[in-house]
Amino acid sequence: MEFEIVIKNRRSVRLFEEREISDEVLLKMVEHASLAPSPGNLQPWEFIIVKNRDLIEKIVSTTYSGNVKTSSPQTWIKSASAVIVVCYIPRPVSARYGDEGRVPGLLGLGAAIENLLLSAVNMGLGACWVSGFRSDELSKVLGLPKGSEPISIIPVGYPKEIPEAPPKLPVDQITTFIK
Template sequence: MELSEAINGRHCIRRFRPDEMEEEKVEGILEAAREAPSAGNLQARDFIVVRDSKKRRELAEAALSQNSVSEAPLVIVVCANPGKSAAKYGSRGEELYCIQDATAAVQNILLAVHSLGLGACWVGAFDENSVREVLGIPSEIRPVAIIPIGYSAEEPSAPPKNMEIHNEHW
């Protein structure tokens, strides 16, 4: 798929078919996540791959009852690892770079998913401590995004986008 097609054609999918995904596709998605840029290449982000249906239901609960999370056969939870980035970059690494490392990986995942003919959504509305509890995430690690992934059961809508560009000066 052309990059422009992947970028322009990707939209959030919130309804999923139960069909399992081919393992090569899952590997492709994880490879795309790994290849994302990160500050100092410290890769201050971690991934939790969740297939278990009970855990997915619990994650959906933690995500304010967003059913997309339990409906998708695969969920990737992307976490920021502040300690990894703070070791080199101090508070900027701890507060900012690790979140950016995680979210760069999220975007790579979303684009890879779309290019493989699958659908996904970036779910950011969740209770962090509940997600930590469901997945046994240590308190110093910050879950940043829950990404339900699967074959789409809906036609995505293409919400309008705009952009304010300031030329030369704010």
């Protein structure tokens, strides 16, 4: 798909068809994520692809809606065919850059996640970036080791409903040109 179309067609998709996604397609998404920039090219990330329905239910139980950590879970995630949990591996970053490295390290994860989302669009899939979850609970559900922090949940599937394009700020309003 043409880049301009991919980037303009990306939406936060929250309703999916009941249709399996092949492992190859999910691995292709991770391959695209792995090409993202990261500080010192340290690639401080791990992608956990979950297709198991029971585990997806447990992951959903760690989520919350809005800003309140005790509010109701984001049950719409259950319609996803797979869930990719993106984890931060802080050790290589802190070893090289100390505490200063954390923000750049997490920015690298953001870049990788955007690649995941665009890759999904390119293959006819939909996805959504989810950060409303209780991190400690999600770590327990996934049995993550101490050196791995879940940063985002990306539910993926074939879209059942593609939302209208939400309004974005005009380019001239968010740009300062210094010539």
